[in-house]
Amino acid sequence: MPPGQKTFIDVNLRAPWWEHAWLRSIVHGAYCVKLNQHELAQLAELDDTPSERHALEELALNYRLTNNITHLIVTLGAEGAF
Numbered sequence: 001m002p003p004g005q006k007t008f009i010d011v012n013l014r015a016p017w018w019e020h021a022w023l024r025s026i027v028h029g030a031y032c033v034k035l036n037q038h039e040l041a042q043l044a045e046l047d048d049t050p051s052e053r054h055a056l057e058e059l060a061l062n063y064r065l066t067n068n069i070t071h072l073i074v075t076l077g078a079e080g081a082f
């Protein structure tokens with residue numbers, strides 16, 4: 001990404017076409033990330049259905065999220081988003 005460019009990432013994981021290392025490098029520089037609740041659980045590397053807070057904490061640890069991300073959108077299907 002060019003310096004100073006704002007980037008929006010819509011995660012959209014589709015097996016087998018993604019790897020954690022690749023996604024980590026892309027998400028690291030984004031200012032806005034959108035993903036669904038299942039992608040959140042996958043990226044947080046949790047086997048069970050975690051609380052949203054726990055999943056977000058694990059995602060931050062696993063992906064070393066920075067202050068660059070000012071918007072994180074998690075879609076919940078018919079239940080809306082947060």
